[in-house]
Amino acid sequence: MAFETYGELGEGRDNAVWVCHALTGDAHPASHQEGDPPGWWEGMIGPGLPLDTRKWFIVCSNVLGGCSGTTGPSFPHPEDGLPWELRFPPITVGDMVRVQRELARALGIRRFALVVGGSLGAMQALEWAAQAPQRVQRVLALAGPWASSPQAIAWNEVGRQAILLDLERKGTGVGGMALARMLAMITYRSNQEFQARFGRRERLAPAESPHPFALQYQVESYLHHHGEKLVRRFDPYSYLYLTRAMDFFDLGAHPEETWEKVRAAGVRVMAAGIDSDILYPAVEIKELVRHLQKRGIRAVYEEIRSLHGHDAFLIEKEATGALVEKALHM
């Protein structure tokens, strides 16, 4: 397991905050000091920032099945030393949290003041509460649902099929993953953002091409750029396993006793939707809150207003930071 920590664990061993990353994130949410490379949640963790390192002990680990240091399908199989690839077993968000709990134990953390994450990270944060309600005081779930919707499964399935098609055609899966990422980027952003940002503008220097399928519009360059960027840092097999784990995610699969324990432990949940999110629409986050409330759990709904769609939890630092601070004091 790859992980990073920020700040110090206090005497009571209860000032800890677990930060869960999203699909293609890693264990490095923020730089530790000047000169350090920025993280995927830069500006959220540090002295005087929403997750103030003078007060909180922050932990972030790469998820099980990932490709940034924690065991995943690109790791060597113990039998032959070759990568696991499709021999890797299917994993769930529940499995991710089970290994995270082992790490928390090893770090000596008694109880988390907050478990926070967005998207797949929100799923982990909610699963933390379900698995270990005695260990979790508060959860902040950003743009994550009660269960993956069939539409969310459908987007994932198309992305996976691109990777599997590439593998079938004797490729490495990398070209297919670029395509999966291009598709995912559309679902991470919004129609309105693309309209405002790209409109129908063409590229400054359109490629000379014998057919009309060379990149012509700025929005196409944007997608290709993100596709190419991901393949430099991500593994296609991890992409398959992690998206499948998201599909499997369904808090409704927990028995009622689980929720009774969460209620009894007094876990407080804040769930935030994003008004322009098309992947996990705000209406699904409201539904998550209703599901929790129905089970007697203290859950509140918040909304981030943004043009940026699903990715707003990464982009809207001010609004998201305000929610983190609010969640820490709920």
Add this chain to the structure above:
Amino acid sequence: MAFETYGELGEGRDNAVWVCHALTGDAHPASHQEGDPPGWWEGMIGPGLPLDTRKWFIVCSNVLGGCSGTTGPSFPHPEDGLPWELRFPPITVGDMVRVQRELARALGIRRFALVVGGSLGAMQALEWAAQAPQRVQRVLALAGPWASSPQAIAWNEVGRQAILLDLERKGTGVGGMALARMLAMITYRSNQEFQARFGRRERLAPAESPHPFALQYQVESYLHHHGEKLVRRFDPYSYLYLTRAMDFFDLGAHPEETWEKVRAAGVRVMAAGIDSDILYPAVEIKELVRHLQKRGIRAVYEEIRSLHGHDAFLIEKEATGALVEKALHM
């Protein structure tokens, strides 16, 4: 050019209705008599139906660049007799309408009482008005925009990249097109429909598989079914050229004089949005109407309420039929 007609052209040669098909449609919108295979708009054309063949002379042709009888990239190149494939020139919706006008001339039609279509068909119907306002009394544009949005271009680009990836990997493009279709099906339907229809239900007989990427959820089977169905009747190169023609579509590219002529000719436009459409959202259809009204053109907005998303113009026969009848009398 492949085309079909229904009913008889009257004495005045002005009782004609042109029906424009969408991306993967063809020249067969409806059966001509019992026993005839059903068409893509079955129930809309016939005696006593919204496009009543006792009154109207209805024409539908396969679009330029298509693969159901009209010249397209699967046709033999005149020089070597091999398919045009990527040597086919880029085409636009304007080009499609230009060849349709030749057919209309050959059929002796003086003026169309109505030009109607949905999606790419709506683009053609609107383009008809722009190109030949003297030949078009009324337009009914169902779920088609003023211009393709960057998000619509983005969806198309991902689909095309799947086909191009397949071709690069020495495939026929067919596997890539199945993938493009799977993606497109998500944008043709709605989150709410998938929720109601599939939920998180699993397949009755899940495939045995060594990895968790075999079809497991009903929504996945649905997508695969539609992907496989399309490849039996459609050409991947046509898919490339026709989606690109949709990307190019921008009525704003016509000069102001064009719209002055449309206004002067008294063309009446009805544009219908679908409340659950995520491909060409209702807000974009309202914008189309505003664009036309701003130019002094008689345009009205209607809305189809449906769970089915973009495809509602094919599915909601009653609501769509009512709009056709209303448009014929506006």
